[in-house]
Amino acid sequence: MASIGQIVEQTTGGEVLSRARARAALVPDCMVEARRIANTVIAGWHGRRKRGIGENFWQFRPYAEGESLAAIDWRRSARDDHTYVRDREWEAAHTVWLWADLSPSMMYKSTFGAVSKESRALVLMLALAEILARSGERIGCPGIMEPVSARNAAERLATAIMHAPQTAGLPETGMIRGHSDIVLIGDFLDDADRIMERITPLARRGLRGHVVEIADPAEETFPYSGRTEFTDPETGEKLVSGRAETVREDYRRAYLSRRETLGESLRRLGWSFAFHRTDHLASEALVTVHGYLSGLPAGGINGGTRT
Template sequence: MAPIGQIVNPTSGSDALARARQRASLVPDCLVEAKRIANTVIAGWHGRRKRGIGENFWQFRPYTEGESLSRIDWRRSARDDHTYIKDREWEAAHTIWLWADMSASMMYKSNYGNASKEGRALVIMLALAEILARSGERIGCPGVMEPIAARNAAERLATALMHAPLSGGLPDTTMIRGWSELVLIGDFLDDAAAVMTRIGPLARRGLRGHVIEIADPAEELFPYDGRTEFTDPETGSKLTSGRAEHVREAYTRAYLSRRDDLGQALRHMGWTFVSHRTDHLASEALVAVHMYLSGMPATAAHGGHP
C-alpha cells in the first residue's frame, strides 16, 4: 500500500481511460530517456556472440590436434611459429521477450524517488530493446508485439505499448517457443510463493528468465510518522495507522524478507534477479541485466551494486 493521494485507483471506466492516456503520454519521454541511457552503455555491450557457423570473423586461436586441417588459417600461421584456426561467429538470432508491469501499483512515486516505478520500468525495458536490437537480437513483448529483428525495435515496441490494453499480473507466455529468454520488470509486491507459482512453470518449460524488481525508496524505507492513511492501488481499500513509525520495523522486515525469498527462489531454478530502486540510475539495472544476458556473472543486488 502507498500513502493516499499519491496513486490513482483506476476502477471506473473513466479512470481506466485516463490511465491509458497517462501511459500513452509517458511512453515517448521514456523512449527518449531510454535511448540516452542505451548510448551511455552501448560501448560496453559486446553482444552475445558465440563461436560457430557463420560468415563474420570472430577470432584467431591456436590449432588443437584433431581439428580439421581445412580450418587452419595459413596466412596468419605463417607470421610466427604457431598454427592458428580462424573462428567465425555464430549468427543465429536469439529471441528476447521483454515485459513491464503496467498495473496500478507501478504508478507510485514518492518524494524520495526520481521517477514513478512505471516510468523507470519503461525506460529500462526500452533501453534493453534498443541495445539488443543493435546486437541483432529478435525483440518481442508478450501480448503486445510479436518478435522482430530490426534496428528500430525500440521505437516499434514503444508504439505498441502506447496502444496496448491495460493489464496487471504476469503476462501470458503461451506464445513463447524455442530458445528464448524472458525479462520481467515490475514491483513484484505479492507474496514470493504466489509469484513463483506463476514463474515456476516457465522455468520448467526450459525458458531462461531475468527478473528486475522496481522499488520506490519509500516502499523500502517506510519513512512515515504519525497518523497516516494508506490505499491499495489495486483494490482501493484503505488502512489508517495512528502511529506509522511503530510498524516501521515489522514492515521493513517483511518487505525485505519477501525480496530475499523471491530472489533465492528465482536463483534456485536458474533465473536471475536484480533489485533496483528509483532513486538510483536506470543504467545500473541495465548494466546488471546486460551482464546476465551476456552470460557473464553479475551481482543481483540492490540497484546492481554489490
C-alpha cells in the same frame, strides 16, 4: 501487480488517467536514456557470437595442416612469414522476451522517488530492447509483440505498448516456444508463493528468467508519521493510521521478508533476481540485467543489487 498488505499513498482516478496518457510521452526520454548508456553497455555485449558460417569477419588465425587452401587469406598472410585463415562469424540470434508490469500499483510515486515505478520499468524495458536489438537479438513482449530482429525493435515495442490494454499480474506465456530468456520487471508485491506458482512452470519449460523488482524508496523505508491515510490502488481499500510511525518496523520487516523469500525461491529455480529503487539511476539496473543476460557472475551494484 496486486499487493498483499501494500501500503501506498492515495492516487485519484484523475491521476491514474493522467499517468496513463503520459506513458506515450515517456518514450522519447527512454530512447535518449537507452542511447546514452549504450556506449558503456554495448561495448561488452556480444550476444551469442562464435566462429562459423556467416558474412561478418570474426578473426584471423594460423592455418592448420589439412585445412582447405581456399580458406587461406593470402593478403593477410603476405604481411609476414605465417599463413592465416580468415574466420567468419556465426550469429545465432537469441530470443529475449521483455515484460513490464503496467498495473495500477506501478503508477505510485512518492516525494522520495525520482519517477513513478511504471516510468522506471518502461525505461528499463525499452532501453534493454535498444541494447539487445543492437546486438542482433530477437525481441518480443508476451501478449503485446511477437519477437522481431530489427534495429528499431525498441521503437516498435514502444508503439505496441502504447496501444496495449491495461493488465494485471504476470503475463501469459503460452506463445513462448523453445529455450529463450525472459526479463520480468515489476514491483512483485504479491505473496511470494503466488508469484512462484506462475513462474515455476516457465522454468520447467526451459526458460531462463531474470526478475527485476522496482521499488519506490518510501515503500522500502516507510517514512510516514502521525495520522496518515493509505489507499491500495488495486482495490481502493483504505487504511487510516493515527500514528503511522508505530507500525514502521513491522511493515519494513514484512516488506523485506517478502523480497528475501522471492529472491531465494527464484535462485533455487536457477533464475536471477535484482531489486532497484527509483531514486537511483536507471543505468545501474540496466548494467545489472545485462550482466545476467551475458552470463556474468553476480555482484553488488548500487541501486540495482544483484542476488
